[in-house]
Amino acid sequence: MSNNDSTSNTSSADAQPKTPIVYFGSTPEEQQAGVRKLVDLFYDEMDQNPSFGRIRKLHPVHLDHSREKFYLFLSGWLGGPDLYSPQFGHPRLRMRHMPFPISSEDRDQWLLCMVSALRAMQLPEKVIEGLMLSFFRTADWMRNKPDPEGSAKGLNTVSIKGE
Template sequence: MSNNDSTSTHNDAEPQSPVAPIVYFGNTPEDQQVGVRKLVDLFYDEMDQNPNFERIRKLHPMHLDHSREKFYLFLSGWLGGPDLYSPQFGHPRLRMRHMPFPISSEDRDQWLLCMVNALRAMALPEKVIEGLMLSFFRTADWMRNQPDPEGSAKGLSTISIKGE
């Protein structure tokens, strides 16, 4: 599907998580969880402090503590670590939980830029970042629930995840 297609053709199957990249966040399970927490904090700090991400920031509550915690719990399992989210909240049902929020390609792209900036701040190998960003793109694109406005940019073609 192109980035400008109607979102009604989305497949209802949830995108798969990447294959255990949590190993890049530390050598021990404890270090890995610290790494996931750091990624989440860098991500939300980027969203909160960079005026370029005002649009996506407005989709979040004023205080980000709860959002940070839930994203940390989710990412732990999604990245191949322990499943900390499901015991507390049940199946993630990402698309259903995000339906109340209008998410377009522009919102997806801002989210992805926050994430790539956070991953780069962690100084992970570029190949790891590229692999993670592909998985993040699939999931973020699947979350779109708004058609793109007529004449809008076509999405990620204008965003480089390789830093070029």
């Protein structure tokens, strides 16, 4: 999908991975703690690594609310309980992200934060690769700003695979 497409009833953002929450623990409590840990590792990376300053600036100064909403969303997206929709309604990710200019570079920074967080969780590499494919599809759908002429438009998959 191009970043000029209008929103539709279905999108690649709706494509969820197949219950990877099982890799976060053997009980529902452990799984939810794993989702929380992933969210915290993700935002810690974004907040502490100056390489991600561009996407950090798209977030509020205090990340507590962002962390909580992402945790609620990610719980259901990863195959656990739907904690987001009862509080906030349908995620409508693209619509909710429209106020923020998101280019390919922003998408790539977000993805690199996420792969760093997933690796810190020491998940099996095949799980990380599968999740990153799903995250890429969703993050790519969030793009709403044209890329500058001559910029790199594709994520460096070597960075994601860690090679």
